[in-house]
Amino acid sequence: MTSGRIIVVVIVLSTIIFGLGLWYTNTRAYYAPVEDLVLTVQTEDGTLVPLDVSNAEAIDAATSPLRFRACFTLDDPAPLVDAMPYEDPTPLIPPAWFDCFDATALGEALEAGTAQAYLGAFDTARGVDLVVATFPDGRGYAWTQLNGTLE
Template sequence: MTGKVLAIIVLISAAVAGFGMYYLQIYGFYYDVESKPGQDVMLMTEGAEAPTPISYSAFQAIDADSSPIRYRACFETDLTLAQIKETHVAVENAEPLTAPGWFDCFDAVAVADALKSGEAKAFLGAKNIHFGVDRIVAVTNGGKGYVWHALNNCGEKAYDGTVIGEECPDRPQN
């Protein structure tokens, strides 16, 4: 009888732990980002040191303090893709990261397909928004926009254990 009770306790503990981990990964750490008009969507222009804002509306974003690459946002812009391409820094081979399923406006698979087909183009939103992390902004021909964070070369080196070169900024101390 004692064995059955212990087995039930172990199974219940495993189920609670599994549900807890699932909840924390999908819902627990995320929060809605409060919109800051004129500051939410910015793009790097050719030769500039800092990003400049673009016009946008219908901004929605989520983030989490548990990781610098959990930021996702959606917006609409009245700028055409041709206008943005003229002066802003394009990012080649950008791969959007998936968002939690409950954040309906950001579909990473659809954004990736749009980038591959040429329906959308990715641009550099900000360099080193966190150490080793760049903000990527993708805009479609229809004026829909998507934002996510991605590791840059310095970030990839820092997190895989490779020696960081001189071209990388100093890593902040905790």
């Protein structure tokens, strides 16, 4: 094998290894399940009201405040009566393996009005809000998204 071929093989293998490492760190490495999920909605006066949820699945990562996603069943919709509606909810796409959270379908439901989004908590991290969305049948989803205060 000539030195040119060796260099090409090293470059190709390095690129493949780097690509696999990049894929792993973006989709698997930092996500962890959230064990004791506590979700809230915020009222007009800033009070955080806890939600009674079951069948919860949630993931989060310490590397970014935007990696939180949750799916749950809302057992008692009463706290939503005083909750602040969320302007411009944009569900963020989760890793493919977290299949209970379909950001595209949720976004379409929010646009169509078949789901309603509420402010879960303002500025959970600098410039990031917790958003909670629910369907009339009790299905619920939560995620974090930028709130525009960093501009």
